[in-house]
Amino acid sequence: MDRLSGLDASFLYLESGAQLMHVCGLIVVDPATMPGGYDFQTFKEQLSGRVSDVAMFNRKLKFVPGQIDFPVWVTDDEFDIDRHVHRLAVPSPGGEREVTEVAGHLAGIPLDRARPLWEMHVLEGLANGKIAVFSKMHHASVDGVSGSNMISYLCSLEPDAPPLDTSAGEHLRAPSDLELFGRGVVSTVAKPWQLARLAAPTVRTLVETSRRARKGTAMAAPLTAPRTSFNGTITGHRSIAYTDVALDDIKAIKKAVPGATVNDVVLALSGGALRRYLMDRGELPDSSLLASVPVSVRNESTRTGGRNKVSSIFCRLGTDVEDPLERITEMAVANAHAKDHHSAVPADTLQEWAEFAAPRTFGLAVRMVSDLRLAERAPVIHNLVISNVPGPPVPLYFVGSRIDALYPLGPIFHGAGLNITVMSNNGEMHIGAIACSELMPGVWDLIDQFPIELEAMKKSVLG
Known part of the structure; x- marks a missing residue:
């Protein structure tokens, strides 16, 4: 087992x-x-x-x-x-x-x-x-x-x-x-000691976050996202859309902006596409959308068990910035601070706190959020999830058939009914979006903005 x-x-x-x-x-x-x-x-x-x-x-x-x-x-x-x-x-x-x-x-x-x-x-x-x-x-x-x-x-x-x-x-x-019951009893008895062991590093993390916030070098804070039409109570219905852009274009933009990374360009591209989508609908908020970006801690983690070894960074997408070059430049600085902030947090923090997850408590919380529609009343934690997954740089064959495209699609949550995942594959950047059908019925309208925004970024950054 x-x-x-x-x-x-x-x-x-x-x-x-x-x-x-x-x-x-x-x-x-x-x-x-x-x-x-x-x-x-x-x-x-x-x-x-x-x-x-x-x-x-x-x-x-x-x-x-x-x-x-x-x-x-x-x-x-x-x-x-x-x-x-x-x-x-x-x-x-x-x-x-x-x-x-x-x-x-x-x-x-x-x-x-x-x-x-x-x-x-x-x-x-x-x-x-x-x-x-x-x-x-x-x-x-x-x-x-x-x-x-x-x-x-x-x-x-x-x-x-x-x-x-x-x-x-x-x-x-x-x-x-x-x-199983015996092992469960032993695990339950040990939890108070595990909780005590977590207290000190958690306090240090909170103190460090406060210090960075005063200096202006902390990552963006959750619960500060503006509300959009896809931030509400989700249903079980899903809409999917996808598109492709050239990886060489992403790399050229990254090279032209000092300090920028491929991930910065992907996030800025997503921000620009979301800006266009929301403007077309007359819904663009004055403040920037906030994305939760999963980060692998597999190389830093000291825990041997478990399949998920992830943490998260919160990033503003610059949807309030019209010029793509300005958006990428600001994002490169902000994301550098966010990564530095994230690296100061012990890699296993989220995994260790998750050891206290209780099925009945979690299940009750999910039902309350859904039944009481709390996602539409409480502050928005984050607007969406964006993931950038590195893929193979060479052609691959899936059970003998050449892979022409691979679009990963992550889960969506109450309060954040949109997930955008990007994966590189043999010189292409494949972009997949999945959304709650009721909150975002026009997910293709969003995806169609990515190639348009990329051309605008190339014009702004590369001339």
Whole structure:
């Protein structure tokens, strides 16, 4: 067995019928590159051969009696690929809008917790002859980095080559309820000592944050975001849209602005696209939108357990700044302060505090936020989540088919009904957006602004 960390388990506790905590991905592949040609049954059999022995794909949850401790992962000895890989056809004419219509519907369906927490849907009938694979994996099982590592089990550098990673995971035995209950009691008894141990570093973090705030070098503060139409109580309905921009253009802009990073350019691009979208709707706030940006602490963490090793930085997106060069320049300075501030916080802080997550407390809190519609009354914590995930710099082949695009899509939350995720892949920057359909029915209207804003940025920065 493998016990979930508090942070892993919190994604289970935060989930509801509206607030779904799985991470999605839309992979567009060219079946013409598949040796012997594409056939769904062959595709499924090859996929089964790659995942059936890998713990990431064949483990399922076992809950502790009375939920006095976090669940554990155990190997599903009845693993059946037919429960996880499905075949669908997109409606005619099979364009991007039809693909995202099907993907949005699938994104709004919870995963079955009685089985390994992942699914793949092979979408056929695309007008361009390609195939889209829509994947879902629960956030309790992966974060951004480990989710990217999933690709290594499924992809290769050549069409007929073995996957990049062929290592099989260990068999995770299923403990008895009595053993789980005993372990839960021991874990519960130890929590007061764990809490006492956290007090000192937490106080130091608060003091350091106060000092930085006085100097003006702290990261942007949560609960200071302006309200927009996509900041409210979400439903279980999802809308998806995507686009591509050239990675070379992003790098050229980054090189032209002293101190800027690729991530700064991505955030400034997102801010500019959001500014255009909100202006078109007559909804642009006077103050800048605030984004929560997940940050991996995998390299700094001293904790050995758990699948999620992440923290977060809050960044203003400069939606109140018209000139793209001015926006990127301000963002480069602000983000440098935010990164410095973040590095001063112990890497395991969020993970250690999450060890005190209680399923009933979290579940009650989610229901209260939804039922009382608190997301529409309380101050806005942040407007949206933006992630920038580094991807492969060379072509990859997914079960023999060349990957033409890969759009990761993260979860959305009550109060923040939009998630934008960017991933680089073989010289392209793939941008995916997922939103609550009721709060942002025109997610394509937002995504269509990205290429327009990139041209404006090139003109402003590069001349």
